[in-house]
Amino acid sequence: xxxxxxxxxxxxxxxxxxxxxxxxxxxxxxxxxxxxxxxxxxxxxxxxxxxxxxxxxxxxxxxxxxxxxxxxxxxxxxxxxxxxxxxxxxxxxxxxxxxxxxxxxxxxxxxxxxxxxxxxxxxxxxxxxxxxxxxxxxxxxxxxxxxxxxxxxxxxxxxxxxxxxxx
Amino acid sequence: xxxxxxxxxxxxxxxxxxxxxxxxxxxxxxxxxxxxxxxxxxxxxxxxxxxxxxxxxxxxxxxxxxxxxxxxxxxxxxxxxxxxxxxxxxxxxxxxxxxxxxxxxxxxxxxxxxxxxxxxxxxxxxxxxxxxxxxxxxxxxxxxxxxxxxxxxxxxxxxxxxxxxxx
DNA sequence: GACTAGATTGACAGCATGTCAAGGGGAAAC
DNA sequence: GTTTCCCCTTGACATGCTGTCAATCTAGTC
Numbered sequence: 001x002x003x004x005x006x007x008x009x010x011x012x013x014x015x016x017x018x019x020x021x022x023x024x025x026x027x028x029x030x031x032x033x034x035x036x037x038x039x040x041x042x043x044x045x046x047x048x049x050x051x052x053x054x055x056x057x058x059x060x061x062x063x064x065x066x067x068x069x070x071x072x073x074x075x076x077x078x079x080x081x082x083x084x085x086x087x088x089x090x091x092x093x094x095x096x097x098x099x100x101x102x103x104x105x106x107x108x109x110x111x112x113x114x115x116x117x118x119x120x121x122x123x124x125x126x127x128x129x130x131x132x133x134x135x136x137x138x139x140x141x142x143x144x145x146x147x148x149x150x151x152x153x154x155x156x157x158x159x160x161x162x163x164x165x166x167x
Numbered sequence: 168x169x170x171x172x173x174x175x176x177x178x179x180x181x182x183x184x185x186x187x188x189x190x191x192x193x194x195x196x197x198x199x200x201x202x203x204x205x206x207x208x209x210x211x212x213x214x215x216x217x218x219x220x221x222x223x224x225x226x227x228x229x230x231x232x233x234x235x236x237x238x239x240x241x242x243x244x245x246x247x248x249x250x251x252x253x254x255x256x257x258x259x260x261x262x263x264x265x266x267x268x269x270x271x272x273x274x275x276x277x278x279x280x281x282x283x284x285x286x287x288x289x290x291x292x293x294x295x296x297x298x299x300x301x302x303x304x305x306x307x308x309x310x311x312x313x314x315x316x317x318x319x320x321x322x323x324x325x326x327x328x329x330x331x332x333x334x
Numbered sequence: 335g336a337c338t339a340g341a342t343t344g345a346c347a348g349c350a351t352g353t354c355a356a357g358g359g360g361a362a363a364c
Numbered sequence: 365g366t367t368t369c370c371c372c373t374t375g376a377c378a379t380g381c382t383g384t385c386a387a388t389c390t391a392g393t394c
Contacts, residue, residue, distance in 0.1 A: 139296075
């Protein structure tokens with residue numbers, strides 16, 4: 001809190017005039033970051049893709065674009081949730097929303113008969129969700145040194161080969 | 168440290184007679200857990216599998232067996248490494264060792280010509296490594312409620328479809 | 335019986351979060 | 365011009381955790 005206050009140019013105590021506690025501050029920052037980055041225009045690129053396969057690729061591309069930008073807040077929230085019930089609830093809410101968007105993409109795949117056997121909607125969505133998590137991005141880009149383009153390319157290849165019906 | 172001491176039946180200060188600090192304690196516990204669970208016999212099931220594809224499946228099965236047992240230490244180390252250089256180094260060492268074992272499995276796949284195009288050894292190994300991380304297990308089993316059998320089955324299906332040449 | 339190793343108790347410093355009281359200072363209202 | 369209000373400041377303090385230190389206790393060994 002001291003560091004945040006210093007960077008903000010206010011006293012440490014002044015933070016408590018705006019945020020109930022450290023967790024609340026993180027939560028509000030994460031909501032702000034989410035809503036300012038995940039704009040309707042970006043979501044439309046997925047929703048209005050001509051085919052399910054295009055929507056699938058756009059969804060991965062959006063994740064690849066978001067990950068580095070949400071990295072700070074997402075990681076902070078993830079660490080915090082180990083010891084804080086409010087942070088855990090916020091993390092679950094975030095990830096539930098992301099899961100719903102994953103399901104949307106997989107549902108369209110299924111409806112256009114592009115989902116490879118033996119996948120069903122929920123199982124495929126969960127795999128898609130898990131592979132496109134912040135943590136996998138961190139592991140590959142931060143720890144293994146992949147570029148963002150490499151992440152996007154290889155994760156797209158991986159998920160296409162795994163979930164899409166062979167053409 | 169107070170909780171650990173209480174559970175161990177010694178005074179809090181006595182811990183510092185055996186471990187330099189909290190990080191060292193976590194590190195030694197994680198090394199102990201690793202070496203007591205990852206026995207040569209279990210590794211042999213992978214090394215002595217008749218085919219590369221069998222070794223591949225055995226490697227996933229071993230990960231699926233280890234994850235719940237190493238969950239506590241692995242997660243603690245992962246949280247700790249955000250704020251502790253020694254924990255970060257230990258985590259990197261652990262994951263480097265795991266990556267080498269992943270490469271071993273993928274190398275055999277490649278040598279038996281079972282690695283699907285367009286994968287190369289390093290890229291496929293990194294994908295395999297990332298998908299079989301502790302965090303993905305946590306996400307799917309702890310948060311999404313998958314059973315260990317579901318984790319093993321679906322991750323095997325996912326990675327086989329993604330990395331193995333179609334039969 | 336003396337010595338040693340390992341444990342205990344109690345006290346303490348340092349640091350972070352969160353709370354409280356008292357007061358300053360500027361802008362709007364009167 | 366004064367009053368009022370709001371936001372902020374400073375300084376102090378409680379709490380809880382990590383890590384350290386000194387003094388002491390105890391069981392086994394020589």
